[in-house]
Amino acid sequence: MIVFNANIPDSVIEFFGNYDDLPISFINSELRSICGINSFFTAQSEIGHLVKTIHANKNLLREPDRAEYGDFQTNRNLSDNVCKLLKSQKTSPEVIIEPTCGKGNFLISSLKTFENIKFIYGVEIYKPYVWETKFAILDYFLSNDYSILPEINIYHYDIFDFDFEKISSKHNNQEILIVGNPPWVTNSKLSSLGSENLPVKSNFKNHSGFDALTGKGNFDIGEYISIKLLSVFAKLNGTFAFLIKNSVVKNILLEQNKTKFQISNIKQFDIDAKKEFSVSVNACLLLCSMNKELNLTINEYDFYSKKLIREYGWVNNKFVSNIELYIKSANIDGKFPFVWRQGVKHDASKIMELEIVNGQYLNNNKETVEIENELVFSLLKSSDLKGGIIDKSRKYTIITQKKIGQETKYIKEQYPKTYNYLFSNIAYFNKRKSSIYKGKPVFSIFGIGDYSFKPYKVAIAGMYKTTTFSLVNPANNKPIMLDDTCYFVGFDTLMEAEITRVLLNKEITQDFIQSIAFKDAKRMITKDLLMRIDLNEIIEKTDFYELQLAIPMLNLADWENYKGNLAKLEYEKKQQYDLFADQELSAAIPISNASTGKKLTEYVSS
Ligand SMILES: C[S@@+](CC[C@H](N)C(=O)[O-])C[C@H]1O[C@@H](n2cnc3c(N)ncnc32)[C@H](O)[C@@H]1O
Structure with a gap:
């Protein structure tokens, strides 16, 4: 049955079925003595409504869309297992705080698991869930024995306005457990939904030395809530245990060398979010002890097998994704001598990307395109870069400029067919939203310069998990272009490019990349990462004969x-x-x- 839009368990229906519309003070004190909850009802009318609904046995509305609340309720099995894990790590809390408690599953699992609980605090913005939590707690105490009843407060409140300081000063001598699963939603998703479920514009990252949050920068609400709670409670004794996205854990640790929260024994237990929440996202349980020495690294485990996956975090002031691998390869953490470039960007793939079908160019709208060959170049994308040697491509692109900002009027005179094609599709250029195109010649592209026309390139995919480098040779006597998901360095000679590729594909270089690349990131390989490879240090560790095995035509002079x-x-x-x-x-x-x-x-x- 659903009352106040909340599911109500049978035991609770039966319980309230025996009551009539009695005075609120009487019923609240009864309920306080049965299940510990203060102010179970906040208005007399609520009792009347509940009793009437139970008697009439009628169901109310179905649940509305709750996307803006990042609403992924933790199933009871998972919350039980999290609490079991906490208990196995010797957590024995006296105070439980669930800052966005939803239907209360973590509170019930805590009651089932920990024997020493004296106080429970739950906060939830959605009234039906506040009811559901209260009903679940009442249900628990109606069917379970207890020795000392904890004092329980479930607040119908917006966490962004909630004063946690009051709780922290009241319990500063007790063992605290902050447990839960904050909303899984980002501020940009909220603004696309027109939602205001956000903190008042906060500079919480700036506070800790990071860029200011202007409201434009994307951040996860779960990250904001974690930081908020840690800043209030990290100085108290206890444990912090949140189910959050892996990217949030990484950000918290990334900031930890500035925020310097007194947290230690930091662990990440990866869960299967598809199985637990039916969402495809990398998520985990973040666990740490509060009020201990300051730690800057984290051990990552599999939640189910408890097998250690890796240790990551800060080492010698560098943030790395695998400490063991990094220690082995740290001496090549330096500066790359050449500049890594991103490939061509045009934001008009429907008309700027071509294929050859039956000897004719076809664009991404599947239209036949008749243009001169001069401005058409072979094009590679991240998916084409698998670490080998490449001298042809599936795709082609039109290169309208030799450098950024170059006038594109010349195309009309020199390549009239190309001009006609581009002009007939001018709408695609005009609707490009990015500010980089503002005030630029109409057929402008980006990521273009002398380096794009170097005949030989060493390239890597930014969007894929492969970390090996490919050698890109010219095709039909023209340099092959890469798109903006790829990074490359251009060379004038094949030998220079080939030596560089072999050096970059050496085990030590690959270990180094693996040790600093975060697999969860959307763009795993970045320019910053590539610029950290110290090629001179790799050369120091490379012997001519070893190199010759990989490049048989190499001689000592080369x-x-x-x-x-x-x-x-x-x-x-x-x-x-x-x-x-x-x-x-x-x-x-x-x-x-x-x-x-x-x-x-x-x-x-x-
Ligand atoms: C991911 S769910 C998790 C619920 C519960 N912690 C659990 O583990 O099952 C996030 C919860 O946060 C609540 N929530 C969202 N925004 C909130 C806000 N501003 N203040 C308080 N609770 C909020 C949602 O209603 C939802 O119940």
Whole structure:
């Protein structure tokens, strides 16, 4: 039966079936003595409504859409298993806090599992769930014996306005358990739903040294709630146990070297969210002890087998995804000598991407395209990069510019068919929303420059889990282009590109990449990550004969030449850097120079 939009268990129906519309003070005190809940009813009319509904045995409305509340109720089996796990880790709380308690499954599992509970606090924004939680607790106490009844408060409240400080000061000498499963929704999803279920614009990340949250930046409500609770309770004794997305755990740990919460013994138990919640997301139980020494690393386990997967977090001020692998390869955490580039971006794939079918170009609208060949280049996407040698492609693209911002008017005169095709599809260009196209020539593309036209490229997919590098050779005497999901470095000679690829595919480089790449991330490989590979350090660890096994045509002169070019590049970069530093310094000096009379050399040495 459903009352107040909440499911009501049979035992509770039977219980209230024996009551008439009695005074609220009387019924509340009865209920307080049976199940510990303070202010079970908040208005006399609620009792009347409940009793009348039970008597009439009528069901009310079905549940509305609750997307804006990130509503994924934890099933009782999972909440039981989480509490069992906590107990096995010697958690014995006196105070339970469930900040968004939903239907109360974590509260019931806690009651079933822990013997020492003296206080329970639940907060929930959705009134029917507040009722359901109260009914579930009453149901529990109607059918279970207990020695000391805990004092229970279930608040119908918005967590963003709730004052947790009051609870923390009342229980600052007791063992606390913060347990639950905060909403699984991001602020950008909420704004797309037009929802206001958000904290008042907060700078909670800025607070801890991160970029300010302007309301534009995407963050998870669960992350906000976790940080809010940790900032209030981490200084108290107890345990923090939240079911959250893995990405939220990563963000909390990423901030931990700035927020410096007193949390230790940090563990992540990965759950199967598809099975438990019917959603395809990587999620886990985040577990840690509060008010202990500050830890910056986390052990990740499988929730079901309890098998250790990896340890990740901060090592020597670097955030890494696998500490064991990182320690083995940390010496190549440095700076890559060349600049990794992202491929071409046009945001008009329907007309800018082509295939050849029966000798004719076909665009993504499946229309035949008749254009000159000059501006058409082979195109590779992340899915084409599997670590091998590539000299052809499935796809083609139109390259309208040689560098960013170049006028595209020349196409009309030099390639009239291409111009006609682009012009007849001008609507696709005009509707591109990204601000990068604003004020630019109409057929502009991005991710284009001299580097795009280098004949040989070493490339890697940004969106896939493969971390091996491919060698991209020219096709039909033209350089092959990559799309913006890929990263690459361009070379003038095949040998330079081939040596670089082999060095990057060496076990030590691959271990290093695996040790800093986060598999859960949408874009696992990023430019920042690639720029951390210290090629010179890899060269130090590479012997000519080992390299020759991978590149049979390599001779010693090629290898020496390659190393020499790199050394020259490093030298030139250093010269430029010194020059720049000198300019900065001399620009800063005149005023102080005048006032102190110091010479440049004195500044440098002091
Ligand atoms: C992922 S569900 C989990 C419910 C419960 N913790 C569990 O484990 O079953 C998130 C809960 O947060 C509640 N919620 C969403 N926004 C809230 C807010 N601003 N204040 C309090 N509760 C909120 C939702 O109604 C929902 O019950």
